[in-house]
Amino acid sequence: MTGSIIQIEPWIDYRELDELKRVVESTYVVEHDLTKEFEGMICDLTGSKYAVAMTNGTAALFCCLKALGIGEGDEVIVPNMTFIASSNSVLMAGATPVLCEVDKDTFCIDVKEAEKCVTDKTKAIMPVHLYGQSADMDSIMEFAKKHNIRVIEDAAQGVGVSFKDQHVGTFGDVGVLSFYGNKTITCGEGGVVLTDDKNIRDECYRLKNHGRDGKGVFKHYHIGYNFCFTEMQAAIGISQLKKLPEIIKRKKEIHDLYYEKLDDAFCQAEGLVAVRNSDHCTPVHWFTSFLYPYPKSLEDHLLENGIQTRKFFYPLDKQPCYESNDDIVKQGDYSISNDIYKRGISLPSAYNLTEEDQEKVIYHIKEWLFWKNCDVH
Numbered sequence: 468m469t470g471s472i473i474q475i476e477p478w479i480d481y482r483e484l485d486e487l488k489r490v491v492e493s494t495y496v497v498e499h500d501l502t503k504e505f506e507g508m509i510c511d512l513t514g515s516k517y518a519v520a521m522t523n524g525t526a527a528l529f530c531c532l533k534a535l536g537i538g539e540g541d542e543v544i545v546p547n548m549t550f551i552a553s554s555n556s557v558l559m560a561g562a563t564p565v566l567c568e569v570d571k572d573t574f575c576i577d578v579k580e581a582e583k584c585v586t587d588k589t590k591a592i593m594p595v596h597l598y599g600q601s602a603d604m605d606s607i608m609e610f611a612k613k614h615n616i617r618v619i620e621d622a623a624q625g626v627g628v629s630f631k632d633q634h635v636g637t638f639g640d641v642g643v644l645s646f647y648g649n650k651t652i653t654c655g656e657g658g659v660v661l662t663d664d665k666n667i668r669d670e671c672y673r674l675k676n677h678g679r680d681g682k683g684v685f686k687h688y689h690i691g692y693n694f695c696f697t698e699m700q701a702a703i704g705i706s707q708l709k710k711l712p713e714i715i716k717r718k719k720e721i722h723d724l725y726y727e728k729l730d731d732a733f734c735q736a737e738g739l740v741a742v743r744n745s746d747h748c749t750p751v752h753w754f755t756s757f758l759y760p761y762p763k764s765l766e767d768h769l770l771e772n773g774i775q776t777r778k779f780f781y782p783l784d785k786q787p788c789y790e791s792n793d794d795i796v797k798q799g800d801y802s803i804s805n806d807i808y809k810r811g812i813s814l815p816s817a818y819n820l821t822e823e824d825q826e827k828v829i830y831h832i833k834e835w836l837f838w839k840n841c842d843v844h
Contacts, residue, residue: 472828474775477653478710478818486702501701508708513634515661517668520696521675524623524645524658528556531619531641531660534670537562541590546576547783548804549595553621554783558794565796566783569804573745575602578610583798591617596625596635598756601748604630604638626651627715627751636661651714651753652707654700715751717818721825722752725814728829737836754813762812768835774828779811
């Protein structure tokens with residue numbers, strides 16, 4: 468499609484190339500000085516004492532689980548609405564994901580529903596900070612303390628997001644950020660473990676580095692894997708972190724314009740509902756999203772006019788690969804998360820989206836709502 472408005476894309480320019488030149492000039496391509504610099508910048512951003520860079524966010528979640536000793540026979544409570552990597556990491560660790568319903572307003576895990584998921588096998592809860600919104604970490608931490616379980620924060624979509632002025636991923640025992648190509652900032656691929664516990668930090672490092680405490684040695688006192696970062700990823704990540712304030716500012720401008728033009732009486736009357744943010748959350752709008760009773764028809768109309776949109780994550784209880792999987796525990800009908808999925812639509816939200824293109828998106832949405840209203844009446 469020519470002239471299409473892309474739903475999401477990274478902001479890459481000469482500054483990433485400048486950082487990559489440092490890698491070429493150094494001749495170090497595996498983890499070295501730039502990786503340490505990147506991890507230090509992550510600690511500065513989040514306030515976390517330690518940051519361990521890994522090949523991707525899924526590997527980082529897996530290492531968190533293993534570092535906490537979670538495995539076969541253990542259960543981890545996971546929200547039903549999330550990208551499948553959250554629950555798959557639990558399966559990778561040999562444990563059992565227990566799917567929990569989400570809050571109807573934030574789309575994040577509902578602690579009241581989590582109470583129904585607790586058994587004598589429950590070892591952890593994994594809140595997911597979805598679409599740049601924060602889960603309610605006060606209630607989650609109280610819940611974890613009450614049941615004496617661990618907290619593993621999946622903050623893959625949460626770079627720059629805070630709950631009550633504290634960066635997400637730093638409340639629990641461990642947290643994970645992701646830097647996949649479509650995230651707020653990217654390394655192409657990449658993930659980071661956040662923790663204030665040196666023992667957890669050291670175990671995560673060993674797990675990602677073939678069971679070693681450092682490179683260049685060949686006695687392995689622990690079982691480990693190869694989830695190591697690269698200097699090329701670090702170089703791009705360093706450049707992206709420097710851009711983060713500009714990206715957050717532009718994302719808010721995009722979000723605010725959508726809400727200014729689409730969160731009105733006419734749109735609401737036609738069923739287009741704005742997604743609200745928690746009062747305690749300072750979001751970073753990875754996507755600006757709405758709920759609408761007929762998202763497929765709106766999606767098709769926008770695509771016909773060169774505008775890409777994005778569906779919400781498919782609820783875990785409906786995933787085909789989990790249909791006959793005895794290692795997944797399902798409880799309840801998950802009507803809230805399934806309703807959110809059926810009505811959810813995310814609008815183009817890339818940093819590079821121009822105001823002119825955004826006005827085009829808004830125009831065609833209102834055009835559709837108007838003609839849909841005429842068809843009905």
